[in-house]
Amino acid sequence: MSGATPVGFRDRAREALADPTLREALLSIRRGWPHARARAIARLPEFDALRDHGRAIKDHVLAHLDLYLERFERAVTASGGSVHWARDAAEARRLVLEICKRAGARTVTKSKSMIAEEIDLNAWLEAHGIVPVETDLGEYIIQLAGQRPSHLVGPAVHMTREEITELFARHHGTPPSERAEELVAEARRVLRQRYLEADVGITGANFLIAESGSVITVTNEGNAELTHGLPRTQIVVASIEKIVPTMEEAFTLLRLLARSATGQEFSTYTTVVTGPRRAEDLDGPEAFHVVLLDNGRSGMIGGTLRSMLRCIRCGACLNHCPVYLAVGGHAYGSVYVGPMGAVLSPVLYGIETARALPEASSFCGRCEEVCPVRIPLPALLRYWREEAWRRQLAPPAARWGMRLWRHLALRPGLYRIASGVVARVLGLLAGRRGALRRLPLAGGWTGSRDLPAPEGATFTSLYRKGVR
C-alpha cells in the first residue's frame, strides 16, 4: 500500500481518469463539501476576518516555535506525561514501538492521524507483532482494504458504498448490507470489542496547547475519545507545527477548521486531553506520551515554504482542486495529496521523486482562495517548480524549447518574423476549416481538442500596415 511514491503520478493519474467508480466518488465530493463549506461561510459574515486571525495565530507560533514547544513539554511533564522528540519518521516509529513494548502491547487502537500515516506506523507495528486497529470509520475501511487515505478528512472517500459493502462482507463474514446505517452499525460492533482489548491507544492531534500541555482532537465519530480513554497507555503522535499558545487560539482555529473541512460549524466531538489520569479522575490512561515529529518541518521555517506550516489539514484545497477532483488522492502516491500534498511531498520525498506533483496544477488559484489560513499554495508550487528547474530535472525537450522561445522573445525583430511565419503556416494548414485536428509534436493538445487556427497575420504586422 505505501510502496507507491509520487514518481508514478502520471501513470496513476491516467488510470484514475479511466476509472468510472472513482469518478463517481470524486463527483460526490465535488457536489458535497464545497457547497457545504460555502453555505457555512455564508452564515458567518466575519469569516474572512477569522481567516486573517487564523493566519496571524499560526504566524506568531511559527515565529516563536521553540518557545512554545518547550512550554508545551514543561506543561505535559508537569501533568505527569512525557514528551518525546523525533527528528524523523524512523525515530518516531522507534519511540512509539518502545512505548508499546514497555506497555506489553499486543493490540493498539488508533484514531485518525496523518502523522501516523506519514511515519507509516501501522506497517511498522505489524512487523513487530503488534496489531493496530483503526477506529475512524474511514481509516478502518482503508485498513481493511490495505490502502492509504485518499483524502485528509475522508480517508475512504474514493470508495463507493458498494465497494465498502463488499469489503465488509469479506472481512466480517456477515451478509452484505447496502444501507449506510447498517454498515456503520456493523463497523461499530466490530470496533467496540477492539476498544476494550487494546493495551495502547494512539491518536493524532489537531492542536497542542502550549500553556496547559493539552491535546485537542476533533472527530465526527467520537472514536478519539474512546481511543484516549480506554487503554492504559496513551500515545499522541503529532508534528511540531500543531502547537498553539492557549485554548483560545485553538478554538479560533477550530471554527475555521470545521467550516472549511465539512461545512460544519463545529466538529461533532472535540476531545481535550491533558496528561494521564489523576487520582480523582473517573477514567483516562495511566501513562500519557506525546511523540513530537519534526521530519523536515524545522527546515521549512527559515524559507519560502514556511507558510505551509500554517496548514490545519482541513482538506478544503483538495475539495476545490480540479486536479484532485479529476484523479483522486491515490494518484499522488504520497501521504499528503491535493495542493497541500503537492507542496509537502517534495519536502518528505525530495523534489527529484516528487517533481510531478507541483507540476500538476493549472495554477487556477482555487486552493489559495479557500485556504482558511491563507497559504499561498500556487506560489509554493511555483517554488518547487523553480527548484526543479534549477536542478535541471525538467526533460531536455522542455528545456530546449524554453531556450529557443527565450531566444526569440528577447529579440523582437526575430520574434516578429517567427510569429508571422507560424501564424501564416498554421492558418494555411487549417485552410477554410479554421482549426487543425492534428499537428506534429502537439499531441498533448490535439488528443482532445482541435487547435484553433490563427487568423493568418499577426496583430503586430497588421497594426504596422495601418489596420485598425
Add this chain to the structure above:
Amino acid sequence: MAETRVALFVTCLVDLFRPSVGFAALELLERGGATVSVPDGQTCCGQPAYNSGDRETAVALARRMIALFEPFDYVVAPSGSCAAMLRHHYPGLFAGDPAMAERAEAVAAKTWELTAFLVDVLGIAAVDSIVEARATYHDACSGLRELGVRRQPRELLATVAGLELVELAEPESCCGFGGTFCVKYPGISTKMVEDKAADIEATGADLVLAGDLGCLLNIAGHLRRRGARVAVRHVAEVLAGRLDAPPIAAPRGSGR
C-alpha cells in the same frame, strides 16, 4: 481633462492567434476616451517561463516589458493572466534589486485587465454595441482570482443590445488550460475542459465568452472537437461589436 495615455499590451497569444481581439480592445479603449499606443517590440510577458520554474528567463523578459511600458499612464491587456503577471508577479521577480523592483512596482500599479480598466478607470457604464446572442461567460482564473475581475465584464455585457447572458453552473471552475499544464497533463486537462464544455452546453447558450485567449483556445478547440454548435469569442469582440472574424476555431466564412 488630461489625456489618458494607455499602452495596449497585445499579449503574445492575441498577436499570433487572434488580432481581432487586439483591434477590438483598441477600439474600446479609444471609444472610452483613452489615447492608445501599441509600443513596438512587445513579445511575451514571460508567464510560460515563470510558471515552468525558469525564473531567470522570466526576469529577462520582465526587464524588457517594464522598459517598454513604463513611459505610459496605464498598461492594459485583453487578458487577465498577462495583466496579473505584470501586476502581481513582476515586483517579486526583482527581490534583491531595489532599483528594478521599484520600476516593476510602478508598472504593476498601472497595469489593468481590459474590462476592469474600462469600468473602473475609464468609468464606462455602457457599450454601444448590438450582438444578438444567448451568451454565457467563463471567469478565467487569473483575472478572477488575482485581479478580481468578475463584475466588470458582466456589467458591460448587460449593456450590449440583443445579448442575453446566462450563467454557467460553475463559472469559476478552471477550464484546464493552465498554459503548459494542458500539454504536460493532457488527460487531466481534458477532463477539466470536458466538464467546462458540458456546463456550457447545459446553459443552452449559443455563444461563450471569456477574457483570456488561452482559455478560449482550449474551450473552443474542445467544443469544436466534440462537435458542439457553440460559438466562442473573446469578450472584447462582443463589447466592441466587432464580429467580422469568424468565431474561434470556426470554419472560415462562417458567421456567429
